[in-house]
Amino acid sequence: MDSPYRRELEVAIAVAQTAAHISREVLAAAQADATPGTFDLVKDDLSPVTVADFAIQALLTRTLGNAFPDDGFIGEESADELRQNAKLLSPVLAVLAQCAGDIQFRDADDICGVIDSCATLTPDAGAGRIWVFDPIDGTKTFIRREQYAINIALLEAGRQVLSVVACPLLSVDATAPVTDNSVDPTGRGCILYAVRGHGAYTRPLLGEPDEVQPRRLPRHADSATSPEDLRSVTCWALLDSGVDVVHKGVAEHLHVPFPGCDLLGWVPRWAVMATGAANMTVWVYKKRERYAKIWDHAGAMLLFEEVGGMITDVHGKEIDLTAGRKLEANFGFVAAPKSLHHIVLRAVHDTLRSSGKEELLR
Template sequence: MSYSKELKVAQLAVQRASILTKKVFHEKAKGTLSKDDKSPVTIGDFGAQALIIAAIKKNFPDDQVVGEEEASSLRDDVKLRDQIWGLVDGTRLSDAEAEKVLGGPIESVEAMLDAIDAGNSAGGAKGRIWALDPIDGTKGFLRGGQYAVCLALMVDGDVKVGVLGCPNLPIDDAAPLDATSGVDQTDAEGKGVLFSAVYGQGATSRPLSVAGLAKGQSIHMKEVKDITQATFCESVEAGHSSHGDQHAIATKLNISKPSVRMDSQAKYGSIARGAGDIYLRLPVSATYQEKIWDHASGDLIVREAGGEVTDSLGKRLDFSIGRTLSANKGVVAAPKAVHSTVLEVVKEVLSKK
C-alpha cells in the first residue's frame, strides 16, 4: 500500500494540532494538571489530542488510537473543559481544502471529550492502530524547550506512517544541534518543522504551515566519518534516561563534545536530517517500560532516513505488544554504518552494572 491518504491526513492533523500547541506555548498559564504518574498534562495536550483523533475518526472510522490522554478530569472541571473547547473550536487551517480533508471543526464540547477518550485502544499486533502523543516533552513545552506533536500508524504491529510536528526546531535541515538547542527556544520566524515518513518510501521534512502542506524535501542521516566528532542527543530529564551510562558510553567512544539534551521526539527528527548523529535513551530502572507513542513516529523516520534503531540489546523496537515497549530496554539510534560500534559500547557499559 502507498498509504498516501493516511500520510496526508496525518500531516495535516499534526499541523493543525501544532498550531493549537503554539497558542498555548505563549501563554503563561497553560492549565497544567498532574496525572497519576506525576507527569504533567496541559490544555495543549488535551486540545491537540481532540483535533487529531477527530481527524482520524472522520477519515478512518474503524481505526483504533492509542493516545496518551483521557478526558475524565475534564468532565469534572467545567472551567478547564471550556478553556480547551475555546482552543479546539478556534483552531483551523487557513486552507479550505486542507480543512475538508480533516473533516472541519469538531461539532460540540461533548464531541471533543469523546474524541479525547477515543484514544483508549490497548494496542496490539492486529489491525490498524494509531499511536498518538499530542505533546511529547510536556516538561520541555512548559519550560520553553523542545516538544513534538507525534502520530504514527501501525498495521499489524508494524509502523507504516510516522509524522512529527516540531514547532521550535529550525526549518533549516542543515542547522546543527548544540548544547543550547534544548533550552530557551521560540517558534519565531524560521522555526517549525514537519517530519514524516512512510515505510519503504523515505523520510521528508517541510516547514510547518498554517494552511496546506508546504513543499517537502528528502532527509538523510549524516555520514559519520569520525565517531569521536559525533553529536549525541539525550533526554533532559534524568528520570527518563540514564545520563551517567550515556556519559560513560560517549567517553568510551572518545566523543568530546557535550551531549545535546532535548525533550521529545525532536531528537529523532534532528538526527534523521543530520543535525545530530546519535540518540541514546538508556533505562533508568529494570522495570521501566517505554510508551509506544514516545517512539513510533521517530523510529520510522530515522530508519527511513538511513538510520538504525534498536534497543540496548540490539533488538528492533516491538510496537505490537500493547501500549508499552515491554519487550525492549532502552533505545539506541544512529547511522547504519556506526550503529554496531555504538551498540557494542552500550552493551559493554551496561554489562558492568
C-alpha cells in the same frame, strides 16, 4: 512524495498544522493570562497536562477517524481529568471552537468521548491499521516555551509505515547542537514526515503543500563509517528515569562529544537524528521494570530509520510496537548508523559492566 500513503500523508500533515496552531494559541492565551490554571493540572505520573494535550488529542482522533473510519487509534490522554475539572474543560472547548475549522464537536461529552476512544486500545500484530499519537511530546518544555513536538504515526500489523512530526519551534534549517531552547528565530517551525521505503522529508510548518517545497533528508547515517562520525543526542541531567553516568560513559568510551544535542522530549530527539544534527542516542533506564511508552517513539523512530539509522533496545532486540501501550518487550534504546550500531551497543554493555550496572543487562 509519491507513495501508496499519499492521502494519509496529506490528511496527517494538514491536521498536524492545525494541532500546531492550537498549541500556539494555548501558549498565547497563557502568556496573556487569559486562561488562569491552564498549566496547573498534574497527572498521576507527575507529568503536567495542558489544555493543548486534550484539545489536540480530540482534534487528531476526530479528524483521522472521519478520514479513515475503519482504523484504530492510540493516544496518551484519557478524559478523566477533563470530566473532573471544569476549569480545564472550558478552555479546551474554546480553543477547539476557535481553531478546529470544519471538524465539529457537539459538546463536552463528545470531546471527552473522542479522547477516551483512543485511551484504552493496545497495539497488536493482527489489529490492522492503528494511528498512534502524542498530542504534546515534551509537555514540560512546552510550558517553558521550549522545544516540543506533535507526533502522528500509522502502524500496520504493528509495523511503522508512516510518520508525521510537527515541531513548532524547530527551524527547518536547525544545526547542531540543538537544545530545548533552540527556538526558530523566524517562528515558522517545521514538519518532518516519512513513509517506509520512501525516505524522510522536512518542510516549513506553515504553508499549503503547493506553497512550500519539501526537502528530502539525505541518508546521512549511511555515510557514518567510523566512531569519529558519531554525534550524540540525549537528555542530560533532566530526567530521573535514565542512568546519566552510563549515557556519559558510553560517549566517553566512544570519544563522542557529550551531551551534543540535549532535548527533553523523545520525539524532538528522533527528529534531530533525522535531520543529521545527531546520529546516535543511548538510553538506559534506572530500573529494569521501567518501559518506554509507544506514543513517544512510534512513527518518530521511522524518521531516523529512513535516513539509514538502526534502532534496538539495550539488549540489541528490535523494538516491538505490538507489546502494548508500554513497550514491555524492550528495555531502553540504542540508535546509531547501521554500520556503527554494533560498536555503540558493545560500548553500552562495556560501560554498564564497568560502572557496576550489569544487572540491567539481565
